[in-house]
Structure formats: C-alpha cells, structure tokens
Amino acid sequence: MTQTPLQNTTAVPPVAKKVPFAREHHGDVFVDNYEWLRDKESPEVVEHLKAENAYQEAVTAHQEPLREAIFQEIKGRTQETDLSVPGRKDGWWYYTRSVEGKEYGIQCRVQAQETGDPVADWTPPAVEPGIDLPGEEVLLDGNAEAEGKPFFSVGGTAVTIDGNLYAYAVDNSGEERFTVRFKDLRSGELLPDVIENAFYGLAFSPDGTRLFYTVVDDSWRPYQVKAHVLGTPVEQDEVLYQEDDVAMWLGFELSSDRRHLVLSIGCSEFSETRLLRFDDYDAGLTTVISRDEHLLYEAEPFLLAVASGTPQETILLTHNKDAINSMVSLVDPADLAKPLAAQHWRTVVAHSDDVRINGAGVTATHLLVSVRQDTIERVQVIPLAGLGTPEQAPAVEPAFDEELYTAGVSGSDYDAPVVRMGYTSYFTPSRVYDFVLPTADRPEGELLLRKESPVLGGYSGSDYVATREWATADDGTRVPLSVLRHASVQQDSTAAGLVYGYGSYEVSMDPGFGVARLSLLDRGIVMVIAHIRGGGELGRHWYEDGKKLSKKNTFTDFVAATDWLAGSGWVDAERIAAMGGSAGGLLMGAVANLAPEKYAAVVAQVPFVDALTTILDPELPLSALEWEEWGNPITDPEVYAYMKSYTPYENVRAAAYPKIAAVTSFNDTRVLYVEPAKWVQALRETTTGPEPVVMKIEMDGGHGGASGRYVQWRERAWDYAFVADSLGATELLPGAGLK
Known part of the structure; x- marks a missing residue:
C-alpha cells in the first residue's frame, strides 16, 4: 500500500450557535x-x-x-452470489439468495418432498448459488422492492400454513415503521390490503384468515397487538391488546404447536404473558401470571403426553422465582387460578449459580433449553417423555471442539425430527447444523453439518x-x-x-x-x-x-x-x-x-x-x-x-x-x-x-x-x-x- 496523505489540519469544524x-x-x-x-x-x-x-x-x-x-x-472475502441453507416450514423449503452486485437478498422457496423417511424429508435440498431449482418461486426480491428508495429493510414476513398467502413488512425510511403488503403466491398478485405503520413481527392465524401485527405509540414503544381480517378495511382491525404502561414492552408470537397466540409484556425486571386459544378465539386473552407478582418469566403452552395416554394441557415456564439465573418448570393451567404460593410447579431444570437459563421451547418430542455457562451459550435437549417426573431423562448437549464459541437454535419446526442450529466462533465462519434429536437408536443425537459460510481470499x-x-x-x-x-x-x-x-x-x-x-x-x-x-x-x-x-x-x-x-x-x-x-x-x-x-x-x-x-x-x-x-x-x-x-x-x-x-x-x-x-x-x-x-x-x-x-x-x-x-x-x- 502506498503511503497515505497526511490528515487535513486546516479544515475548520462547524460551530453551532448557542441557545441557552x-x-x-x-x-x-x-x-x-x-x-x-x-x-x-x-x-x-x-x-x-x-x-x-x-x-x-x-x-x-x-x-x-x-x-x-x-x-x-x-x-x-465474501462470496457475493450465495444462499442460505433452506429451512423447512410446513410443505416448503424457504431460503434466501444473494447475488453479486445486488444489495439485498432474494427470498425464495421450493416444495418439499414427502417420502415417509423423517430424516430424509427434513434434509434440505441441494441448492447451488446462481442456479435456480426446478419449481423455485421468488417470494420477495429485495432489490426490486428497494429500487428508487433511499432505504430498504424488511421487518417481518409470514406465510399461511397452506403456503398460499405471503405477508411482508417494508421500511423505506429507517424509522422502523413498516408497511405490510400481502401477496397471493398462487397468482403472484398483490392483494389490495395494505397496513401502514406496523412494527416488527407478523404472524398468520392457523386458518390463514387473520394477520397479527404490532403497532408503536408516539415514543416508538410497541403497545398494541392488532388483528387484520383479510379483505376488510384496515380501519376496522381489532385491537387484541393495548399496553398502557409506558415502561412495558409488548410483543407476540405463535406457540410452537400454533394452538395459541402468546403475548409477552414486560421490562428487564418483570413480565406478564397472555394467551389466546385459536380454537376458542372469542373467549379472548387469559393471563398466565400477573405482573403484580414481579416475576420475570416466559410461558409456552403445549400438550404433554402423560401416563394415561391422553396429552395434557401444560405450560412450560422459564422463570426467576427464587432463581436469579432462572430455571424451567411445568405447571397445569388449572393451578394458575390459585394464589401463587399455592400453585404446584414441577421442576424440569433446577436453578444453578453457575448456569444462566436464557430460554426454553418445545418440539413435539423434546424440550430445548438455551443456557449460558462460563460465558458460552449452548443448547441442551431433553425428551418430553417423563418430563417433570423422577423418570425425566438427562439433558443431551451437542458437543463442539472449540473453547470460545456460540451455539444456538436458529429455527425448529414443531413436528420435525431435527433442530436447526447455528454455530460460530471468532475464527470459524458461521455454520448451519441440523441436530437430529435423540432417540433410543441415537441416544446422543447427531450433528449434521449443512453449510459453513465460505470465506474467499485464501482465508485460513x-x-x-x-x-x-x-x-x-x-x-x-x-x-x-x-x-x-x-x-x-x-x-x-x-x-x-x-x-x-x-x-x-x-x-x-x-x-x-x-x-x-x-x-x-x-x-x-x-x-x-x-x-x-x-x-x-x-x-x-x-x-x-x-x-x-x-x-x-x-x-x-x-x-x-x-x-x-x-x-x-x-x-x-x-x-x-x-x-x-x-x-x-x-x-x-x-x-x-x-x-x-x-x-x-x-x-x-x-x-x-x-x-x-x-x-x-x-x-x-x-x-x-x-x-x-x-x-x-x-x-x-x-x-x-x-x-x-x-x-x-x-x-x-x-x-x-x-x-x-x-x-x-x-x-x-x-x-x-x-x-x-x-x-x-x-x-x-x-x-x-x-x-x-x-x-x-x-x-x-x-x-x-x-x-x-x-x-x-x-x-x-x-x-x-x-x-x-x-x-x-x-x-x-x-x-x-x-x-
């Protein structure tokens, strides 16, 4: 490299006037x-x-x-024409392409196969950079959307379970207020419905008739969760919940099994979760644990198989009740009507002064727990069979060979036999793994490397x-x-x-x-x-x-x-x-x-x-x-x-x-x-x-x-x-x- 010129020492900085x-x-x-x-x-x-x-x-x-x-x-060092590892949701594989010379990603999908072999059916298709797959559909080309705009960012996408409708939120100013549009993926046509000034996060109801989204107030705090019924005026959108406490943040997601809408309300010190059952929509929201208890917790409703053979409605709690680093418990919904001190919570992952529980979720067969120990984030899985009983199986943790690394669940489908994981370290480019969940034949599970992000330029x-x-x-x-x-x-x-x-x-x-x-x-x-x-x-x-x-x-x-x-x-x-x-x-x-x-x-x-x-x-x-x-x-x-x-x-x-x-x-x-x-x-x-x-x-x-x-x-x-x-x-x- 040639010697760079010296710094300009003659430029005069702007001096703002003083207005006391x-x-x-x-x-x-x-x-x-x-x-x-x-x-x-x-x-x-x-x-x-x-x-x-x-x-x-x-x-x-x-x-x-x-x-x-x-x-x-x-x-x-960057492979400019590249793609993400396809991730399966329902009957489709979704992935993002990047193209040399293009600023933004292109969202694509291709139909999944059903062979009857669970692991094979959840093995992503071999997609090559720059080469279209047979049957590939473009959902959203960010480059076309951004053309002529000063800024472009996607704040959320959602697809109906049947794969027919696609919703996406776009910001063209950088102010994090998004415009939501709907696309019929069968015809490629945009629907007339347009939602302005939405915030991050979108989700369709299981029947595909409603889209849930959040709205921010004048101070950019998400304070409303609304439901838009397709084909109706946006002005008539239902406010499912409004949070008026200016110190509380509001968000939502679908439960893993998509039977509930889960509203999360909270700050860094305490929280509240409210649930909406899709099979009893008109009954409205129910509160899991009131914020008045000043607990910091997350709740995930799911069906847990029990000895009787009939799956039982259960709530998974990741909480800090008598546990500063948090712990994981199970509670029966009926218990929640009792005073907190009288409720019976079954311990799944006990508290530890050395291990921080960051969160927990479920698939149809396993509990997934994100933990942090010795500064390092890692993942543990526990079979649902026997969960919260003396017969609970020990946790299995995918093993990696570096001292300083980050591993976490980057996506999981409720019914999948695998969990998508991301892995990286300071000098190991991002890897995508599928972790085959433990079974009797494979008690430790199995890590399948799907991709390591390429680094060009002779990197070692x-x-x-x-x-x-x-x-x-x-x-x-x-x-x-x-x-x-x-x-x-x-x-x-x-x-x-x-x-x-x-x-x-x-x-x-x-x-x-x-x-x-x-x-x-x-x-x-x-x-x-x-x-x-x-x-x-x-x-x-x-x-x-x-x-x-x-x-x-x-x-x-x-x-x-x-x-x-x-x-x-x-x-x-x-x-x-x-x-x-x-x-x-x-x-x-x-x-x-x-x-x-x-x-x-x-x-x-x-x-x-x-x-x-x-x-x-x-x-x-x-x-x-x-x-x-x-x-x-x-x-x-x-x-x-x-x-x-x-x-x-x-x-x-x-x-x-x-x-x-x-x-x-x-x-x-x-x-x-x-x-x-x-x-x-x-x-x-x-x-x-x-x-x-x-x-x-x-x-x-x-x-x-x-x-x-x-x-x-x-x-x-x-x-x-x-x-x-x-x-x-x-x-x-x-x-x-x-x-």
Whole structure:
C-alpha cells in the first residue's frame, strides 16, 4: 500500500450557535446550549449536519485509500452470489439468495418432498448459488422492492400454513415503521390490503384468515397487538391488546404447536404473558401470571403426553422465582387460578449459580433449553417423555471442539425430527447444523453439518489466535476478555490495540466470526472484546452489577480491560483505541471522560451520550422503557444525581481528548442524532488537545446505519480505517491480507 496523505489540519469544524435552554430537576439546573439541534425539521439544523459531514470528509479524506482497501478486502472475502441453507416450514423449503452486485437478498422457496423417511424429508435440498431449482418461486426480491428508495429493510414476513398467502413488512425510511403488503403466491398478485405503520413481527392465524401485527405509540414503544381480517378495511382491525404502561414492552408470537397466540409484556425486571386459544378465539386473552407478582418469566403452552395416554394441557415456564439465573418448570393451567404460593410447579431444570437459563421451547418430542455457562451459550435437549417426573431423562448437549464459541437454535419446526442450529466462533465462519434429536437408536443425537459460510481470499483460521484472558477491576472483580490477534504478531509491546465493549441490557458479546474484523487483525491490531458488567456473560448478577446505581462498573471494567491490554506485552500503550455502539456509545463517551489519556482514538457508533436528557423526557422514543435499565431520574433524586455524574455530554471536561468519531444516522429512532451532534460541540469547545472530533451522519439511515450490504461494508470500512489510521496501523502484516 502506498503511503497515505497526511490528515487535513486546516479544515475548520462547524460551530453551532448557542441557545441557552434550562433543564431543571430536583433543584438542579443544567443549561444546555445545543438543545436546539433537536429540531430535525429546521433547515438550519439540516445545514449544520451537512456541514458536520463536510468537515468530517475533509479531516478524514486521507483515509479514503485505506477505506477503499478495507472495503475491497471485505468484498474479496465474501462470496457475493450465495444462499442460505433452506429451512423447512410446513410443505416448503424457504431460503434466501444473494447475488453479486445486488444489495439485498432474494427470498425464495421450493416444495418439499414427502417420502415417509423423517430424516430424509427434513434434509434440505441441494441448492447451488446462481442456479435456480426446478419449481423455485421468488417470494420477495429485495432489490426490486428497494429500487428508487433511499432505504430498504424488511421487518417481518409470514406465510399461511397452506403456503398460499405471503405477508411482508417494508421500511423505506429507517424509522422502523413498516408497511405490510400481502401477496397471493398462487397468482403472484398483490392483494389490495395494505397496513401502514406496523412494527416488527407478523404472524398468520392457523386458518390463514387473520394477520397479527404490532403497532408503536408516539415514543416508538410497541403497545398494541392488532388483528387484520383479510379483505376488510384496515380501519376496522381489532385491537387484541393495548399496553398502557409506558415502561412495558409488548410483543407476540405463535406457540410452537400454533394452538395459541402468546403475548409477552414486560421490562428487564418483570413480565406478564397472555394467551389466546385459536380454537376458542372469542373467549379472548387469559393471563398466565400477573405482573403484580414481579416475576420475570416466559410461558409456552403445549400438550404433554402423560401416563394415561391422553396429552395434557401444560405450560412450560422459564422463570426467576427464587432463581436469579432462572430455571424451567411445568405447571397445569388449572393451578394458575390459585394464589401463587399455592400453585404446584414441577421442576424440569433446577436453578444453578453457575448456569444462566436464557430460554426454553418445545418440539413435539423434546424440550430445548438455551443456557449460558462460563460465558458460552449452548443448547441442551431433553425428551418430553417423563418430563417433570423422577423418570425425566438427562439433558443431551451437542458437543463442539472449540473453547470460545456460540451455539444456538436458529429455527425448529414443531413436528420435525431435527433442530436447526447455528454455530460460530471468532475464527470459524458461521455454520448451519441440523441436530437430529435423540432417540433410543441415537441416544446422543447427531450433528449434521449443512453449510459453513465460505470465506474467499485464501482465508485460513489458523492464521489467527483467540484466547480468554481476565482483567481485574478496581473492586477486585475478574472481567473476562476475548483477545484476538494475527498469529504473526509478536509479544514485544509494539502492536496497536483496539478495545470493544457494550455492557448493557444483559446483552452478551458472544464469539462470532466477522469478515470485516480480519482487516484490522491483518494490520497487526490486537483486538480485545471486553465482557464487562451490565452484559450477561456471567449470569444475572453480572448484569445487575452493571445497571442502575451500579452502572459505573461498566465503565471502570472497560478501563480495566484497557489497562490489561496496555500491560499485556502485546501492544504499545500509546496505540490503543476504543469502539462501541448505542449503549456501547454511551460507554465510549464515559471512558473518554474518565481516561482520555489511555486512548489514541475513540469511535462511538450511534452513541447514547445524552442519556439523562433523553430519559428525563418520557415523550422521547423509548425513554420510559429505559427506567428499568438506568433508574428513573424523574422521580428519584439519587438516580438523577448518579446519572448526571456519568452521562457523557454533561461531563465533558477540560482535558486532552483523543481523536473522536461519532457515527450516527438522521432517522435513528432509538438514539436520536441530536445526542452525538450536541456531544461533539461540547467536546470541541472543551478539549485542551489538538486532536479532531468529527461526526459522520448518514442522512438516509436508521439505528443500524444505511441499508444495503455494500453500503454497510463501506460504513464498516470507514470505522475501521479511522481506527487503523489513528493507531498508525495502515499497512498489512507480511503475508497477511487477500491471497
């Protein structure tokens, strides 16, 4: 690679005017000079944002050759004409094709065969990239749908059991409000029914006459589940349920056996499930366990075979009753009418301090349990025969041979003899397995590899190394780290380093393969993924120790991870960058304030950096839902004071900040663009150092950035080029890169 030009140091950043706005709570007054930037309808605001982009482009123009090189590396390693492994639903195999030069996937299907051999009938057909199968039908060509649109995203699809009708939801703005259309798959014609402003998730009733969907309120909180009867005016759609508590999230799904509609209502601390029986639709919804009990649970109704031979209506509960890491129980529906203390729950998977139960579901023959142990997510299966009795069979767990990996159920059909599983690790590309469920002839089951995603360009996993290390936090807590590097990097304290983190909402940063990440490792950057408190890697305690009035543990854990890397012998302590997005962007702002001297650069993607202002206004998108994560600063002075002490925008101080890039989208409904827009103004005004602070804003994107895979690759190349350039790690290691 030729030497890149030097950074433009003559560009002048845009300076927003100051319009003092006083925010007063609990006797505290905060004067916000840049709140006026919230008005996205204002031509002055739009012009300011365009000026930010122009400044960013000038400051980073010298990175363009590096960005192009990284983009070509991502593209060169990706098999652009490819397809997903077909997954069977009812009488059809469904799959997605991708085509070289096309931004979006093409949804297809082909009819399944019925030979009478269960495993053979559930063996996916051999579909080849670029070659149509006989009888192949195109359900939705995303490229045709996206033509002429600034943005394109699919928020859900559904097919009737008979395979005749297809519903799909499309967003063309990035605002996550979808338009639902219906297609008759026999004729290819669109039905006249059109539903506007739906949210994620669609499902047909078993008889195919109704479509269920969710609607969001003005703050983008899903609060209604509605039913549309095909052929009737949308204005007459039935509101099955409306959730008026602004701190509760609403969603739905069909039960595994499709006999019930299952409504899930909840926050991160307690929940409620309501059921609708399709064979008694007019009876309406019934509540499993009231939210008043303050349990966090999921419920799955199903028919369990018992000794009498007649399947018995049973409810599977994954819950935290006397079980902080959750457990799995069975309860008879009739018991639910009793007070909670009088109900009889039969234990299926007992509580463990070392194992977190993430969820459970059923097929016609087996219980499927998702668990997390030693930070790793895995799957266990238990036969339904004898479930919840002394005759219950032991769990069987598909075995894999790597230390750091992620395995999970990616799809299952109730009557199938196999369960579709996804598997990946840091340097094993995504694999799709079918796990043949255990039988008397096959007591351990059998893993059948259906596909490993191809990686081109001479990729070999043996060129890279992933290890588990541990940092020690200020309070003595050991924080797990995943350390990734190219095998040729020497432990001589000269390499560059990048620390990545998230640490909120009990979300775990699980091992997973990433083509784009290879471009950093190939330039000698040692990457640390910090599994900090606030995430879910080490169970529910790990999450609770990083939320509300313990939130600062998330930030200090990240700094401890940085200190580990600085002292590890792998990197030069002067060449470390940090990266995170959304709540991880709040993390970036917090650590930049805490320890700006430890980082050469910070990339904050869609950063939640004005958290207190946002959460103080319940009218803003999703604000009220955040109270269970951060606390409610409106009603609680202690929460207000605690949040005010760390929220990044309000704690910018006179210090020499590193190079900072705030990356955002104009139409993001989760973290509004105004947060990074205000933050970068405060940083530029206050920093005592010479390093630039830039904001890159995608004017047509949402929370996930722009749509289209090539556009997304270029966005990732932008982020990584900023990091690599800031660390002086622009050259490929000898022998690394595309081959």
